[in-house]
Amino acid sequence: MADDAPGEGGWLPPVAPGGNPPPRFDTPQWAAPRPAAPQPAATGADRPPPPPRFDAPRQASSPAAVWGLVLGITGLALLLLSLGTLFFITLPLSFAAMSLGKRAREAGQPSAALWIGRAGVIAGVAAAVVLIALVAAGVDFEELRRDIERELDRRRQDDEGGSGVDGVRSAVEGLRAFIGR
DSSP: OGGGOTTTTOOOOOOOTTOOOOOOSSSOTTTSOOOSSOOOOOOTTTSOOOOOOOOOOOOOOOHHHHHHHHHHHHHHHHHHHTTTTTHHHHHHHHHHHHHHHHHHHHTTOOOHHHHHHHHHHHHHHHHHHHHHHHHHTTOOHHHHHHHHHHHHHHHHHHTTTSOHHHHHHHHHHHHHHHHHO
């Protein structure tokens, strides 16, 4: 009866003849191997532990997760390519990506669409704030475009034989001069 002590080998309740062994709570149900036939009763000390399983059950990707990723990436790409001027298009795309990402996460899918949607909303709001602040400050975007074109043309003519790094450096200096005036 020394084997039945709770502190030494762990005491398990007796099993009826022909019954299943008692459940083990150290392994999740989906990972525990199921016996094919009833096994004879065994004590906890002489029963080997089940082998570890590292393969989680695969779930098929849901359409919500896929569409959330597509909308989120499209929103961020449009925002970057338009330098923030299409924030009124990218914000709804990002909100839709967040919504689909939440739906996919509730279904047990990865939440990449949720994070991409959040990043798109944050970037879209920041772009809207910057553009509204520039308009409120009285920046004339057409005049800015013409000044940048003139400055780039002048630098191109000056640096016909120069390296590309010098051209970029001079364009940045021209922008600094324009903003500083």
